[in-house]
Amino acid sequence: MTxxxxxxxxxxxxxxxxxxxxxxxxxxxxxxxSGRDVVVKMDQVDSSSCGESNIVMMIRRGDEQLVRMMNMxxxxxxxxEKQLIRFSEPSDVRDTSYLTWSYKDIHKNDDMWIYMPAxxxxxxxxxxxxxxxxxxxxxxxxxxxxxxxxxDRHTLLRKEDLYxxxxxxxEMIPVKPEATNYSKRITWIRKDxxxxxxxxxxxxxxxxxxxxxxxxxxxxxxIWTPTRQSMKSLSRNSETLLETREIQYETGLSxxxxxxxDLKR
Amino acid sequence: xxxxxVAAFLTIxxxxxxxxxSVEGDPFADTNIFASLPPSxxxxxxxxxxxxxxxxxxxxxxxxxxxxxxxxxxLEAKWEKEAxxxxxxxxxxxxxxAATWKGDGHQTWHTNIHEAYFMYDTDRVDLFLGRKIHRWxxxxxxxxxxxxxxxxxxxxxxxxxxxxxxxxxxxxGSVLLGDWNLEGVFLPVAxxxxxxxxxxxxxxxxxxxxxxxxxxxLFTIEKAQQPDHWFQDAEYGGHLxxxxxxxxxxxxxxxxxxxxxxxxxxxxxxxxxxxxEYQRFTAYGVxxxxxxxxxxxxxxxxxKPEVPYQDPETGLPVRRDLLQGVLGWDYDIEGKHYLNIxxxxxxxxxxxxxxxxxxxxxxxxxxxxxxxxxSFGVRGKCYMEAEGTITEFFTDYALGDNWKILSGVMVWTxxxxxxxxxxxxxxxxxxxxxxxx
Numbered sequence: 001m002t003x004x005x006x007x008x009x010x011x012x013x014x015x016x017x018x019x020x021x022x023x024x025x026x027x028x029x030x031x032x033x034s035g036r037d038v039v040v041k042m043d044q045v046d047s048s049s050c051g052e053s054n055i056v057m058m059i060r061r062g063d064e065q066l067v068r069m070m071n072m073x074x075x076x077x078x079x080x081e082k083q084l085i086r087f088s089e090p091s092d093v094r095d096t097s098y099l100t101w102s103y104k105d106i107h108k109n110d111d112m113w114i115y116m117p118a119x120x121x122x123x124x125x126x127x128x129x130x131x132x133x134x135x136x137x138x139x140x141x142x143x144x145x146x147x148x149x150x151x152d153r154h155t156l157l158r159k160e161d162l163y164x165x166x167x168x169x170x171e172m173i174p175v176k177p178e179a180t181n182y183s184k185r186i187t188w189i190r191k192d193x194x195x196x197x198x199x200x201x202x203x204x205x206x207x208x209x210x211x212x213x214x215x216x217x218x219x220x221x222x223i224w225t226p227t228r229q230s231m232k233s234l235s236r237n238s239e240t241l242l243e244t245r246e247i248q249y250e251t252g253l254s255x256x257x258x259x260x261x262d263l264k265r
Numbered sequence: 266x267x268x269x270x271v272a273a274f275l276t277i278x279x280x281x282x283x284x285x286x287s288v289e290g291d292p293f294a295d296t297n298i299f300a301s302l303p304p305s306x307x308x309x310x311x312x313x314x315x316x317x318x319x320x321x322x323x324x325x326x327x328x329x330x331x332x333x334x335x336x337x338x339x340l341e342a343k344w345e346k347e348a349x350x351x352x353x354x355x356x357x358x359x360x361x362x363a364a365t366w367k368g369d370g371h372q373t374w375h376t377n378i379h380e381a382y383f384m385y386d387t388d389r390v391d392l393f394l395g396r397k398i399h400r401w402x403x404x405x406x407x408x409x410x411x412x413x414x415x416x417x418x419x420x421x422x423x424x425x426x427x428x429x430x431x432x433x434x435x436x437x438g439s440v441l442l443g444d445w446n447l448e449g450v451f452l453p454v455a456x457x458x459x460x461x462x463x464x465x466x467x468x469x470x471x472x473x474x475x476x477x478x479x480x481x482x483l484f485t486i487e488k489a490q491q492p493d494h495w496f497q498d499a500e501y502g503g504h505l506x507x508x509x510x511x512x513x514x515x516x517x518x519x520x521x522x523x524x525x526x527x528x529x530x531x532x533x534x535x536x537x538x539x540x541x542e543y544q545r546f547t548a549y550g551v552x553x554x555x556x557x558x559x560x561x562x563x564x565x566x567x568x569k570p571e572v573p574y575q576d577p578e579t580g581l582p583v584r585r586d587l588l589q590g591v592l593g594w595d596y597d598i599e600g601k602h603y604l605n606i607x608x609x610x611x612x613x614x615x616x617x618x619x620x621x622x623x624x625x626x627x628x629x630x631x632x633x634x635x636x637x638x639x640s641f642g643v644r645g646k647c648y649m650e651a652e653g654t655i656t657e658f659f660t661d662y663a664l665g666d667n668w669k670i671l672s673g674v675m676v677w678t679x680x681x682x683x684x685x686x687x688x689x690x691x692x693x694x695x696x697x698x699x700x701x702x
Binding site: 054056058061064066067069088089090091092094095108109110111112119120121123124125126127128129130131132133136140141162163164165179181190192193197198213214215216217224228230238241243245246254256257259260261262264 | 288289290291292293294298299301302303305306312314316343384386388389391398399400402403405427439441446448506508511513554555556557558559560561563595596597598599600601633636637638663665666667669699701702
């Protein structure tokens with residue numbers, strides 16, 4: 001009897017050691033990740049198939065304050081993610097809509113259209129505009145578009161605490177440098193919820209020129225989501241605050257919402 | 266021992282805190298900067314808006330006869346409930362320049378319901394009915410198959426390479442058929458260009474000559490009989506579009522009236538009469554657009570058999586086959602600079618002995634400065650066959666979110682009897698101040 005108990009105890013201890021070992025090599029063994037692994041984990045946080053939100057943006061530039069409001073819908077498809085942004089403020093661009101199909105195949109050009117109610121025309125636009133400013137803000141159009149994991153080469157630089165949160169620091173160098181404003185981005189990715197906490201943007205000369213902070217982390221329908229962002233242009237007195245509100249995942253958006261032929265007022 | 270192992274297991278399990286319900290480390294937790302953001306707009310069915318605009322177009326050659334000094338108040342309303350919606354806008358205009366234009370009947374005050382239409386919008390079927398602008402085409406400002414809305418004859422020039430259209434009453438709808446979108450438009454009564462009043466700055470030179478000859482007693486010009494019989498004078502069109510491998514493709518047709526009348530001479534007992542007549546025609550077209558990195562390609566091709574045509578040699582109304590093509594390319598440089606060039610050609614009497622070509626280019630070269638608040642550049646259109654040019658140098662400046670200042674100069678060149686050169690007297694500098702609300 002004592003011998004049997006002893007065997008059970010040994011089995012339990014062995015099982016525990018194995019379990020702990022397994023845990024150490026998965027959840028808690030951060031040193032085992034490559035930069036790409038970390039970015040893949042970050043990319044997988046939003047596990048929803050579709051979602052909607054309202055976005056409020058304030059651009060603070062010297063004495064000037066500009067406000068933009070928009071509604072964003074997005075849906076994942078097997079080969080791409082589709083995103084529709086419709087502006088409600090400022091009033092002179094009310095009902096202007098941007099539709100983007102971002103392909104997972106990085107060698108395939110994204111498809112983009114704009115609907116301008118003033119001219120009643122849907123117009124295809126080129127990817128060159130991605131480098132331009134998003135509605136005169138400190139965000140570039142490429143900053144608000146979906147970026148595929150394979151758009152960059154990733155290197156895990158170090159682990160570092162940021163605002164009390166333990167983070168991986170990953171260097172991201174674009175595979176197609178001609179398609180972006182940036183020579184590289186350094187991203188702090190939280191180890192606990194796998195969301196970005198900070199991104200430093202370096203221009204083509206290698207100079208740090210923009211910094212994006214994420215905050216307001218909330219679980220929405222079980223999905224960790226950053227609801228607040230601050231993008232600062234470091235070389236000038238300019239900051240854009242962005243708040244994402246009324247976030248809803250799995251809203252059952254139909255495929256037809258993302259057709260260019262359906263863009264209208 | 267067992268409890269020790271379980272305790273160690275639980276400690277290690279929660280070491281990483283990966284299943285915590287809330288997280289620390291929010292950089293904005295101790296700040297209230299986001300409190301300055303405006304609250305979300307309440308979900309309302311009715312939205313109101315509009316703009317107040319002061320527009321001055323001062324003629325360079327004759328400063329005492331401005332092309333336009335217009336104050337406009339535009340009010341807009343949009344109502345939505347589930348699949349149903351309504352959009353409408355109304356203009357109240359004061360055109361002070363009308364008092365300086367030659368001729369009679371020019372209105373200083375003008376109130377106009379611009380657009381007013383209902384929509385029923387579902388995933389696969391959309392319907393609309395009302396007064397509306399409905400444009401077809403992929404080109405920039407030059408679209409041979411954009412035949413539904415007539416020109417705004419009081420204010421035909423939008424920019425150096427695009428025009429203004431008038432909304433008209435129509436009904437229509439679209440249905441999704443797999444990857445294809447089939448659209449139909451029906452105008453129960455045709456919409457055509459009005460004939461500008463004598464003295465209006467945009468009165469075509471040929472019409473001016475005819476009116477002068479009328480005053481000399483050579484003939485009388487009959488009042489244009491616009492198509493006005495409902496359903497009998499209907500116009501309709503179809504548009505089938507899809508997107509394949511990054512190419513936007515569309516096939517379309519339109520049957521209706523040519524927007525401009527042709528003039529025929531008739532001798533009656535009372536003398537010679539010049540009779541403007543709007544005539545029917547049919548058009549078939551195809552368009553494409555394709556994005557390539559920083560470039561976009563656009564193209565349109567239209568075939569208009571037996572289109573009504575005023576023969577410039579004989580002055581008589583005839584019918585000619587018309588082939589129209591547009592091929593455009595635009596290039597976006599870093600989101601800051603923009604280049605757009607389009608070649609176009611109109612071939613009258615294609616394949617016949619009387620083939621007449623009109624061809625040329627439209628272009629825009631523009632840049633943005635001051636955090637994109639200021640954009641400036643040059644744009645225009647030029648014919649290669651002595652039909653003239655239009656050139657616009659422009660600057661647009663956004664002042665905050667609500668104010669915009671648009672200024673520039675627009676110049677026409679070419680022979681007096683050419684398509685664009687006829688407006689050479691209208692060369693103007695302009696300044697527009699617009700407050701949007």
